[in-house]
Amino acid sequence: MKNIIFLAPPNGGKGTLSEMLVSKYGYGHISTGDLLRDEINAGTKLGKEVEGIMKSGKLVTDDIILKLIANRITKPDCENGYILDGFPRTKVQAEKYDELLESMGRDLGVVIYIKIEKEAALQRSISRITCPKCKRIYNKVSSEMKPKVEWICDDCGSELIQRADDQEETFIKRFDEYMEKTMPLFDYYQSKGVLKTINSHTSKYDTFDEAVKVLEEN
Secondary structure (H helix, E strand, O other): OOOOOEEOOOOHHHHHHHHHHHHHHEEEEEEEEHHHHHHHHHHHHHHHHHHHHHHOOOOOOOHHHHHHHHOOOOHHHHHOOOOOOOOOOOHHHHHHHHHHHHHHHHOOEEEEEEOOOHHHHHHHHHHHHEEOOOOOOEOOOOOOOOOOOOOEEEOOOOEEEEEEOOOHHHHHHHHHHHHOOOOHHHHHHHOOOOOOEEOOOOOHHHHHHHHHHHHHOO
């Protein structure tokens, strides 16, 4: 099974697609944000270092992130493949990640770019609502992703909220920043011959079918 890196603008559907692929194939799902939080909660030496950096308002270095990833991909749930979520974000990070994999004798896998037009992503953003407790994501206008009871989480019964970064002005800034800073990765991975492009459809199942086709290509 191929390891996956997703490249997707905000609201491209990466999170939903990741959940569906984990369910189908048993992928390990690696979120860099979760790795940092887990390390802090565990109270490790590295976790204390990370906590200090974050409290000071500084960014955690690429080297620390790579240490966490190197440890995470050796876990049993990653043996048959994993999805790397939130990393790399820049070409420099991609190059460092390549060096890490080479040192560990591991394969990069496939990079999947989820294509979505800015206006479509914006409409998803302003329609998205989230459970603050279990973090499940819903969409007010999607028949597939509406909660069964308006503004109530299906799973835990909490009242749903709309996050500040899903407001129109905030979304546009995030989208434009992504295209400026992260899209050079598109060219980088395309030049390596590992990039595949799929479309972010209105139906998550259509997007899922495209991803499965890419993963099951010989």
